[in-house]
Amino acid sequence: MNNDIYAKIKREYDLKRQTKIDNANRKKQEIYEKYPELAKIEEEINNLALSITRNILNSDDITRQVEEENMKAKLDKLKVKYENEVKRLNIDSSIFLPEFDCKICNDTGIVQKDGIVETCKCFKQALINESYKQSNINKLEEENFETFDIGFYSNKRDKEKYGIEKSPLENIEHIRNIAYIFAEHIDDKDQKNLLFVGNTGLGKTFLANAIAKKVLENGKTVVYQTAPVLMDKVIEYKFSYDKTGKQKEQYNDIFDVDLLIIDDLGTETMSNNKFTELFNIINTRLLNNKKIVISTNLTLNELYKQYDERVMSRLIGNFTICKFVGEDIRLKKKRIN
Numbered sequence: 206m207n208n209d210i211y212a213k214i215k216r217e218y219d220l221k222r223q224t225k226i227d228n229a230n231r232k233k234q235e236i237y238e239k240y241p242e243l244a245k246i247e248e249e250i251n252n253l254a255l256s257i258t259r260n261i262l263n264s265d266d267i268t269r270q271v272e273e274e275n276m277k278a279k280l281d282k283l284k285v286k287y288e289n290e291v292k293r294l295n296i297d298s299s300i301f302l303p304e305f306d307c308k309i310c311n312d313t314g315i316v317q318k319d320g321i322v323e324t325c326k327c328f329k330q331a332l333i334n335e336s337y338k339q340s341n342i343n344k345l346e347e348e349n350f351e352t353f354d355i356g357f358y359s360n361k362r363d364k365e366k367y368g369i370e371k372s373p374l375e376n377i378e379h380i381r382n383i384a385y386i387f388a389e390h391i392d393d394k395d396q397k398n399l400l401f402v403g404n405t406g407l408g409k410t411f412l413a414n415a416i417a418k419k420v421l422e423n424g425k426t427v428v429y430q431t432a433p434v435l436m437d438k439v440i441e442y443k444f445s446y447d448k449t450g451k452q453k454e455q456y457n458d459i460f461d462v463d464l465l466i467i468d469d470l471g472t473e474t475m476s477n478n479k480f481t482e483l484f485n486i487i488n489t490r491l492l493n494n495k496k497i498v499i500s501t502n503l504t505l506n507e508l509y510k511q512y513d514e515r516v517m518s519r520l521i522g523n524f525t526i527c528k529f530v531g532e533d534i535r536l537k538k539k540r541i542n
């Protein structure tokens with residue numbers, strides 16, 4: 206997990222927790238101003254608790270024990286007195302307590318289980334949410350493996366129409382399995398990268414999002430970008446003189462993240478510069494075993510025509526090619542609505 210993200214969430218947690226504690230204290234203070242007798246009892250309780258602690262440190266064993274028992278009895282009495290007073294004044298004592306969002310970790314982000322310190326579930330989720338935000342993907346709640354609907358793909362085989370033996374349904378089930386295994390084993394050297402090809406509206410971006418979500422859930426980093434935006438950003442970065450820290454970070458992320466998704470390859474206007482950069486990105490990532498998912502509307506033939514042999518041979522060799530076939534789901538959904 207990205208350290209910046211961790212630090213950011215930790216800061217937010219600390220701030221949130223402190224604000225809740227301050228609010229609770231403020232409410233308490235207001236009540237005490239109204240009912241000074243309550244404040245007085247609490248002061249007595251605090252003083253007594255302090256004395257007990259001091260006593261443990263100072264006196265010898267026997268006198269200590271006797272005194273301690275006396276004091277503790279007194280403390281208990283005071284506590285009862287306090288509670289009765291609260292009841293008498295008809296005060297809801299729960300407002301004295303900070304209202305933490307997470308009842309498991311009290312917004313510390315940490316839980317202790319059998320002496321082992323662990324990150325709380327809520328903190329992990331906050332990390333994932335933040336990663337989503339920073340990864341340019343905003344459809345992960347809708348487009349994921351759980352919501353991926355194979356009902357949109359026909360079960361009729363038609364080699365002439367689809368260009369493959371299998372039916373679109375058989376085909377998509379196979380591709381979905383490949384994508385799932387890929388997402389779960391993102392670090393595995395033996396896993397190839399994925400190249401999604403196929404006509405518009407067949408679920409390429411959807412499945413790429415599903416992969417992104419799973420990878421993020423496993424605590425890995427993802428950058429999603431469409432090819433035109435990605436290439437523009439890269440070129441802008443390369444040819445700008447004063448690069449900001451953020452720009453540098455974004456540029457490095459393209460090479461460093463666990464998964465890079467390049468959507469809509471082939472829709473960008475190509476130039477020699479862009480071409481060199483694209484080759485550099487893919488090549489560097491391949492060498493470092495960092496996974497890539499590429500989606501494109503172009504056929505393999507068109508890819509060969511548009512890009513250089515060098516890029517293409519690397520693509521073909523290191524990618525599992527998933528050919529999406531079927532009817533435009535965008536249109537189907539429009540008809541339903």
Ligand SMILES: Nc1ncnc2c1ncn2[C@@H]1O[C@H](COP(=O)(O)OP(=O)(O)OP(=O)(O)O)[C@@H](O)[C@H]1O
Pocket residue numbers: 348352353354355357403404405406407408409410411412469501502534535538
């Ligand atoms: N398996 C699916 N289940 C439910 N909805 C789907 C599925 N596949 C695609 N869709 C929906 O259909 C529409 C088009 O899908 P998507 O954007 O993934 O297509 P695409 O193959 O990326 O198309 P393009 O080549 O134009 O980018 C989207 O609204 C998407 O949510």
Ligand SMILES: [Mg+2]
Pocket residue numbers: 409410411468469500
């Ligand atoms: Mg798409």
Ligand SMILES: [Zn+2]
Pocket residue numbers: 307308309310311312313314315325326327328
């Ligand atoms: Zn928690």
